[in-house]
Amino acid sequence: MQTTSLSARDLDVIWHPYTQMQTAPAPIGIVRGQGALLFDENNQSYIDATSSWWVNIHGHAHPHIAQQLALQAGQLEHCIFAGYTHPPAVNLAERLLKILPDNQRRVFYSDNGSTAIEVALKMAIQYWDNKGTRRNKLLAFQNAYHGDTFGAMSVSGRSVFTRVFDDRLFDVHFLEVPTAENISRIINDIKALDPEDIAAFVFEPLLQGSGGMVMYDAGVFEQLLQFCAASNILLIADEVMTGFGRTGKNFAMEYVQTQPDIICLSKGLTGGTMALGVTTSTAAIYEAFLSADKLKTLFHGHSFTANPLACTAALASMDLFIDPACAANRERIHEKHVAFLAELSTHTIIKNPRLLGTILAFEIVTANADGYTNSLADELHRFFKARRIMLRPLGNTLYILPPYCITDEQLDQVYGSIRELLQQLA
Numbered sequence: 139m140q141t142t143s144l145s146a147r148d149l150d151v152i153w154h155p156y157t158q159m160q161t162a163p164a165p166i167g168i169v170r171g172q173g174a175l176l177f178d179e180n181n182q183s184y185i186d187a188t189s190s191w192w193v194n195i196h197g198h199a200h201p202h203i204a205q206q207l208a209l210q211a212g213q214l215e216h217c218i219f220a221g222y223t224h225p226p227a228v229n230l231a232e233r234l235l236k237i238l239p240d241n242q243r244r245v246f247y248s249d250n251g252s253t254a255i256e257v258a259l260k261m262a263i264q265y266w267d268n269k270g271t272r273r274n275k276l277l278a279f280q281n282a283y284h285g286d287t288f289g290a291m292s293v294s295g296r297s298v299f300t301r302v303f304d305d306r307l308f309d310v311h312f313l314e315v316p317t318a319e320n321i322s323r324i325i326n327d328i329k330a331l332d333p334e335d336i337a338a339f340v341f342e343p344l345l346q347g348s349g350g351m352v353m354y355d356a357g358v359f360e361q362l363l364q365f366c367a368a369s370n371i372l373l374i375a376d377e378v379m380t381g382f383g384r385t386g387k388n389f390a391m392e393y394v395q396t397q398p399d400i401i402c403l404s405k406g407l408t409g410g411t412m413a414l415g416v417t418t419s420t421a422a423i424y425e426a427f428l429s430a431d432k433l434k435t436l437f438h439g440h441s442f443t444a445n446p447l448a449c450t451a452a453l454a455s456m457d458l459f460i461d462p463a464c465a466a467n468r469e470r471i472h473e474k475h476v477a478f479l480a481e482l483s484t485h486t487i488i489k490n491p492r493l494l495g496t497i498l499a500f501e502i503v504t505a506n507a508d509g510y511t512n513s514l515a516d517e518l519h520r521f522f523k524a525r526r527i528m529l530r531p532l533g534n535t536l537y538i539l540p541p542y543c544i545t546d547e548q549l550d551q552v553y554g555s556i557r558e559l560l561q562q563l564a
């Protein structure tokens with residue numbers, strides 16, 4: 139019989155993501171979940187206030203998703219997706235295209251957010267190549283995060299995450315996040331680059347997640363998108379984190395008029411249940427790959443492309459997502475956030491309190507520079523863990539990004555712990 143704790147066994151064999159293994163505290167062993175709660179080996183509950191790295195939307199071990207998965211597992215668990223197809227993949231594509239911006243026509247499956255971005259970049263670059271006009275440049279935002287594979291890192295802002303690899307990443311022209319003050323300068327910069335040589339612009343619409351929950355204005359963003367669209371620069375919307383209701387609307391691109399050419403989805407796509415990535419495209423992009431010439435094929439695919447179980451989890455999540463109760467929950471969270479934001483604004487120890495949909499964020503004022511390596515992060519993480527609340531700050535940026543099913547009481551507990559922290563820091 140195994141008597142050693144999960145946490146102790148882990149320390150012998152596991153290498154964790156984004157973790158300095160020498161100094162990190164032993165991980166907490168989680169054995170089950172229900173709603174917004176996760177339970178450890180001693181049956182102590184933790185409130186998952188950041189949706190398990192932003193993926194969970196309906197709560198943990200949701201019975202509807204679990205049941206659909208169990209049924210599918212008994213039918214078909216996996217099948218090669220070149221030359222063959224299956225109901226979950228086709229059903230999901232049909233249902234996704236119904237709720238995405240109406241210019242989207244084709245669904246390409248992969249495994250996660252980073253691969254969804256890799257696929258988008260390859261689609262955009264090869265689109266121009268297939269049309270016989272090579273375009274050499276790419277645009278992205280400074281401080282962006284699009285994933286951890288090499289292509290996704292290349293279009294991400296250069297940072298402590300990419301530092302070691304910077305000279306091996308391909309060149310990208312980075313734009314400032316648009317404001318009323320800098321928008322004309324940004325547009326002039328793009329003009330100076332020669333728009334005819336720019337293949338695509340990839341962006342996180344309205345919200346830079348890993349970059350520190352940076353929120354920017356839809357009006358100036360729309361001006362930038364309109365300019366790019368008029369210049370025939372392909373628009374790649376990375377909705378990996380903003381998709382499925384996070385920002386209030388179903389997709390962040392619903393806040394602007396200009397429609398993207400390509401959309402990347404993952405995270406909330408399966409309700410946070412299984413790994414799945416989706417890259418969708420317009421008819422124009424798709425048609426540029428149609429040819430008698432095999433060299434115009436999109437040569438990309440993963441072993442687990444369109445895994446039937448992952449697609450089933452996404453379909454079950456979609457059932458819950460389109461239920462009006464889900465939108466009502468998001469609205470409820472938003473309203474509670476509005477009230478808490480007003481309260482936060484009276485504290486001088488914090489700055490830049492902000493809110494978008496179900497996400498509330500602010501910085502804690504410290505003597506050190508803002509940013510991911512700000513040493514306050516570990517201290518705050520410990521503080522909340524001791525109160526059994528899962529909040530994992532990005533440097534000195536603290537944010538709440540809960541599953542939509544979080545109850546008012548649970549949310550009040552999260553707010554209460556933040557109140558306590560601010561009192562201690564003041």
Ligand SMILES: *Cc1c(COP(=O)(O)O)cnc(C)c1O
Nearest residue numbers: 250251252283284285347378379
């Ligand atoms: C998390 C994230 C990714 C990468 O997704 P993974 O599934 O972690 O590879 C890409 N883009 C954005 C905006 C993200 O937040």
